[in-house]
Amino acid sequence: MTNSTIMDQETVQRAVTRIAHEILEKNRGIKDLCIIGIRTRGAVLAERINACIKQIEGNKAPLGILDITLYRDDLTTVDIQPIVRETLIKFDITGKKVVLVDDVLFTGRTIRSALDALIDFGRPSSIQLAVLVDRGHRELPIRADYVGKNIPTSVDQDVKVILKESDKKDDQVIVGERKKK
Amino acid sequence: MSEWTKHDLLDLQDVSRDEIELILQTAKSFKEVSARDVKKVPALRGKTVVMLFFENSTRTRSSFELAAKRLSADTINIAAGSSSVSKGESVLDTARNIEAMNVDAIIVRHSAGGVPQMLSRHLKASIINAGDGCRSHPTQALLDMFTIKEKLGRIEGLKVAIVGDIRHSRVARSNIKGLTTMGAEVTVCGPATLVPREVVSLGAKINYDIYDVIKKSDVIMPLRIQMERQEQKFLPSLREYAIRFGIDKTKLKEAKKNVIIMHPGPTNRGLELSAEVADGEYSVILDQVTNGVAVRMAILYLLLGTKEKPTEDG
Numbered sequence: 001m002t003n004s005t006i007m008d009q010e011t012v013q014r015a016v017t018r019i020a021h022e023i024l025e026k027n028r029g030i031k032d033l034c035i036i037g038i039r040t041r042g043a044v045l046a047e048r049i050n051a052c053i054k055q056i057e058g059n060k061a062p063l064g065i066l067d068i069t070l071y072r073d074d075l076t077t078v079d080i081q082p083i084v085r086e087t088l089i090k091f092d093i094t095g096k097k098v099v100l101v102d103d104v105l106f107t108g109r110t111i112r113s114a115l116d117a118l119i120d121f122g123r124p125s126s127i128q129l130a131v132l133v134d135r136g137h138r139e140l141p142i143r144a145d146y147v148g149k150n151i152p153t154s155v156d157q158d159v160k161v162i163l164k165e166s167d168k169k170d171d172q173v174i175v176g177e178r179k180k181k
Numbered sequence: 182m183s184e185w186t187k188h189d190l191l192d193l194q195d196v197s198r199d200e201i202e203l204i205l206q207t208a209k210s211f212k213e214v215s216a217r218d219v220k221k222v223p224a225l226r227g228k229t230v231v232m233l234f235f236e237n238s239t240r241t242r243s244s245f246e247l248a249a250k251r252l253s254a255d256t257i258n259i260a261a262g263s264s265s266v267s268k269g270e271s272v273l274d275t276a277r278n279i280e281a282m283n284v285d286a287i288i289v290r291h292s293a294g295g296v297p298q299m300l301s302r303h304l305k306a307s308i309i310n311a312g313d314g315c316r317s318h319p320t321q322a323l324l325d326m327f328t329i330k331e332k333l334g335r336i337e338g339l340k341v342a343i344v345g346d347i348r349h350s351r352v353a354r355s356n357i358k359g360l361t362t363m364g365a366e367v368t369v370c371g372p373a374t375l376v377p378r379e380v381v382s383l384g385a386k387i388n389y390d391i392y393d394v395i396k397k398s399d400v401i402m403p404l405r406i407q408m409e410r411q412e413q414k415f416l417p418s419l420r421e422y423a424i425r426f427g428i429d430k431t432k433l434k435e436a437k438k439n440v441i442i443m444h445p446g447p448t449n450r451g452l453e454l455s456a457e458v459a460d461g462e463y464s465v466i467l468d469q470v471t472n473g474v475a476v477r478m479a480i481l482y483l484l485l486g487t488k489e490k491p492t493e494d495g
Binding site for chain 2: 067069070071075076078080081083084085086087088116117120121122
């Protein structure tokens, strides 16, 4: 099977804009709102969503970056420790409405780790989830509040999100066959 | 960025520049963890770390213990004085018995050089050298490098001076190795009796003129005069040492504007370093202690993630 491009630069940006509108609609503005992106591409998307929010509301929400490596549930089984990067949350999340942002929602395990990590930072009044792509195959009871695009896939497929800021290439979402290990 | 594949941290001789970069970068991420309200992450849940110290230590031992605890590992402390070592058990037997309780890492300090290497050949647990004799103290050098990078933005091309009792200093040896690997220029300075020629083969330069050394350096690291290791008289008098080589305000007048003063601790105030300088604007001594926890978290995280190692005992 060949790789196929499901989203391009324009559709990615449209999805981001729509998610920003939905976040503002659901939360009635940016009061008590903060946006936290999961490294690496979730952080890029969080920044874009926040830029849209500024265009619409005139103000940005506090923005944070979360690295979930230390909270992964497979740390004891991997051969080589994954690289840990910095978590940057410079504000108190207690009592805030947190919108967690990631690129692809798949098994839900990354989000489980992120929820654990967030709770260590404080007690938010709510946590919502925004993802660019929901590809199904959840292994945990987790769902997204805001979805850029639902893409039906088989477990053997790979969904790759390419974003200009992190990958130095034009935005793209590609579905392809998973590389055999 | 390279991957971490080593099982032990014994010495900086066999650690590459890429690997040092990886440790420093990982430590930067861990520093943030210690700044949180909840200073704990679950990364090493279920792992057991043993501190086996045959020599006294406050800073290093508590730093390792906090590092392990902040990663959710369980820790135990064994001090030689209160263990069966004082009943005549050998170091290897003690370590084997501890390992038999299924521990994942043993952090060892011993007054004899080479003990960590010997243990690593026989044990499956990760061995971390917390100081062996006058030989090496890799985690101290790594936290020093982390602090230099944090304060001055780089290590490469910097001039670092290590002043004082080089002969008995494992900190000096590890720092010379690590800093030169990272591209810094290391000069050692002190009374000739305390500056062995061997440091040249490690990559350092020797300059006996303290004023010249201070003028040229970006980093000045006075070392403690180690009374407990002076089996013969290397110094005519401590007062003379303080006057000639002690880092004080007067000597620092000639120093670069953004110089930093480091010290591995414990300090003998008024001897190798005046109290004024130790508490002054150039001093980063307490930053070194803060960073020590982050660097040791990074080392524990990286080492405990690698696969089982083969040993001579099979």
